Amino acid sequence: DAGVTQSPTHLIKTRGQQVTLRCSPKSGHDTVSWYQQALGQGPQFIFQYYEEEERQRGNFPDRFSGHQFPNYSSELNVNALLLGDSALYLCASSFRDRGSYEQYFGPGTRLTVT
């Protein structure tokens, strides 16, 4: 049973560029949440997708956007990258009928903005 997978593992971008990160949920899960984890901090909630719509959003600017596909996989897009966007980006999946209470995390994508 495959767990949550994310790609790429690492990414280096320049300020002002745009980036797309990808996530495939655990088999049987239909809800995907994205988190940003800065060095030495706990993960911070960005947004959650269910039925291809954004259902909840954390305190992140509109430069952060996402998408969910019919197969439940998801993308996180960040425009106009800033140095402060350097972080580990985590994807978590869950099954909505269980109230999305239990989330399973992927290994993350390490984004470095120079």
Next chain:
Amino acid sequence: AQSVSQHNHHVILSEAASLELGCNYSYGGTVNLFWYVQYPGQHLQLLLKYFSGDPLVKGIKGFEAEFIKSKFSFNLRKPSVQWSDTAEYFCAVSSHNQGGKLIFGQGTELSVKP
């Protein structure tokens, strides 16, 4: 706004010592509580969870946590730690009304000396 506070940033113990990591949250409604663990080089894994019922919950690898509603606390305990427990531990909370959004504490790094 919801918040989670973990009392200790870095804890150093010898093998066989007892462990207690503090976690307090700020939220007035009904909550779900979690402890996640991140072993070196690995992704976040769920250690234990509390949704309702018995406030003393048992998780994997001999860990347990006690929910004390009056103190808004969910402390993690283990009677005897092992070197393999060296990891970063995160407390997280979500509300019953916003099941998908996890709010994390800043994490506690546990180092166990052999």
